[in-house]
Amino acid sequence: xxxxxxxxxxxxxxxxEGDDRKRHVCDRCDTIHYQxxxxxxxxxxxxxxxxxxxxxxxEPRRGYWTLPAGFLENGxxxxxxxxxxxxxxxxxxxxxxxLCGIYDIPHINQVYVFYRGPLRDDRYxxxxxxLDVELFSAGEVPWDDLAFPVITLALEQFxxxxxxxxxSVHTAAVTRRLR
Amino acid sequence: xxxxxxxxxxxxxxxxEGDDRKRHVCDRCDTIHYQxxxxxxxxxxxxxxxxxxxxxxxEPRRGYWTLPAGFLENGxxxxxxxxxxxxxxxxxxxxxxxLCGIYDIPHINQVYVFYRGPLRDDRYxxxxxxLDVELFSAGEVPWDDLAFPVITLALEQFxxxxxxxxxSVHTAAVTRRLR
Numbered sequence: 184x185x186x187x188x189x190x191x192x193x194x195x196x197x198x199x200e201g202d203d204r205k206r207h208v209c210d211r212c213d214t215i216h217y218q219x220x221x222x223x224x225x226x227x228x229x230x231x232x233x234x235x236x237x238x239x240x241x242e243p244r245r246g247y248w249t250l251p252a253g254f255l256e257n258g259x260x261x262x263x264x265x266x267x268x269x270x271x272x273x274x275x276x277x278x279x280x281x282l283c284g285i286y287d288i289p290h291i292n293q294v295y296v297f298y299r300g301p302l303r304d305d306r307y308x309x310x311x312x313x314l315d316v317e318l319f320s321a322g323e324v325p326w327d328d329l330a331f332p333v334i335t336l337a338l339e340q341f342x343x344x345x346x347x348x349x350x351s352v353h354t355a356a357v358t359r360r361l362r
Numbered sequence: 363x364x365x366x367x368x369x370x371x372x373x374x375x376x377x378x379e380g381d382d383r384k385r386h387v388c389d390r391c392d393t394i395h396y397q398x399x400x401x402x403x404x405x406x407x408x409x410x411x412x413x414x415x416x417x418x419x420x421e422p423r424r425g426y427w428t429l430p431a432g433f434l435e436n437g438x439x440x441x442x443x444x445x446x447x448x449x450x451x452x453x454x455x456x457x458x459x460x461l462c463g464i465y466d467i468p469h470i471n472q473v474y475v476f477y478r479g480p481l482r483d484d485r486y487x488x489x490x491x492x493l494d495v496e497l498f499s500a501g502e503v504p505w506d507d508l509a510f511p512v513i514t515l516a517l518e519q520f521x522x523x524x525x526x527x528x529x530s531v532h533t534a535a536v537t538r539r540l541r
Contacts, residue, residue: 186370188363188386188395198383201490204435216367220434222473256383256400260535261473282533285461285475287439294401294440296464300400311380352531354461356439 189214220292224264225252227283227299227341228275233308233318234338237272240314241328247330250337251275252295265298271305273316275307284340284353286333295333299341299350333357368393379491399471403443404431405482406462406478406520407454407486410498413517414486416451418509419493429516430454444477452495454486463519463532465512474512478520478529512536 187194187209194207198216206332207216228235238247251272255264262280269275280300287294309316319325321342329335340353366373366388373386378394385434386395406429407414415427434443435468441459448454458477466473488495498504500521519532 184367186365186367187367188367188373191365191370194367199376217433219400220436222401243467254396255473257397257471258468260468261464262466262533273455282464282531285440285464287441289437289439289442292436294434349530351528352461354441356441 184218186217187212187214188216188223199321218292220289220294222255222261222264223252223293223295224255224261224268225295225297226265226269226277226280227297227337228269228273228277229299229341229345230302230303230305230318232322233320234341235273235275235302235316235318236324237309237313238315238317239312240309241312244330246314247328248325249330249334250297255296261296262298265296270310272310272313273307273308275316277301278303281350282338282352283350284337284355286336286354287356288333288358289356290358295337296330297337299345363397365390366393367395381430387481397471399468399473401434401440401443402472402474403429403434403440403447404429404474404476404516405444405448405456405459406455406476406516407452407481408478408520409481409484409497412499413503413520414452414454414481414495414497415503416488416492417494417496418491418537419488420491425493426507427504428509428513429476431476433497434475440475441477444475449489451489451492452486453488454488454495456480457482460529461531462529462536463516465515465533466535467512467537468535470535474516476516478524 184207190212190283192211251268253268277300283299284297363386369391371390430447432447456479459477462478463476
């Protein structure tokens with residue numbers, strides 16, 4: 184960050200009055216430009232004992248498998264974001280979904296929030312950001328070709344207690360490669 | 363948003379190529395400035411059957427009661443943020459805490475994430491953003507003088523099932539004044 188998005192002047196990286204950490208502050212209009220973690224809304228679509236995974240068509244990790252997930256947009260709830268990503272990336276619909284995990288990735292300023300839900304029907308397919316979309320049982324999941332450690336963790340925890348009632352909600356911080 | 367924070371040039375509000383919604387895009391360097399919801403990390407500190415509330419010393423809602431909560435900072439987990447807010451606003455320490463609720467407030471682009479945990483000891487007091495800090499049982503909570511609808515909801519749900527094992531995790535969207 185180099186310039187004030189409000190007035191266009193240069194900014195300094197300094198501790199504002201009354202604060203205790205450095206912020207990007209405009210040298211002219213004094214606007215403080217806070218930077219905060221972003222939410223990744225994701226879902227675990229399932230059918231029977233199989234989950235729906237997407238093979239990424241974009242970088243990073245093109246060609247690796249992931250769950251439908253993406254940045255939460257202004258104006259939507261986390262659940263709405265998760266269902267939107269499922270439509271966009273897997274061309275699939277979930278009618279209901281339950282919160283099943285919150286995973287912090289503090290070194291990249293991200294928080295993943297996952298919902299799990301049954302596929303409405305057998306319609307799914309590759310959206311713009313996917314090369315392929317397929318259902319996998321726990322034994323069939325391409326564990327060595329998953330895109331990100333948080334995906335591995337979310338799937339492991341999903342399969343470990345998917346029959347729990349009420350659904351378990353997992354929390355964890357992902358601070359390094361898991362596998 | 364009027365200027366590019368990267369190069370200082372003017373920006374347009376338009377749909378970038380390959381996207382499906384309007385973004386702030388630099389007219390010179392083409393940087394896309396995404397805007398996303400922010401996380402408010404909060405906690406419900408308790409001792410026996412009483413919860414610790416803070417009377418706000420700052421606007422908005424100065425003089426009204428709230429739970430320790432604030433914007434999650436880059437580099438910290440949601441739990442770390444919740445415990446930090448507890449220290450800063452209530453001068454109190456929680457050694458452990460469990461996730462107990464996620465509340466979307468989509469019309470102001472916020473997502474509250476609450477953890478609940480027992481106070482380490484009987485030390486607490488008003489931090490910089492508080493006028494007063496006190497313990498309240500369910501019957502003593504100043505229900506008509508709470509700062510925000512999300513605080514009312516989080517407290518109602520906390521008292522409704524605080525003995526559940528494992529702890530319940532509530533999800534809700536707060537789209538209007540509740541009371």
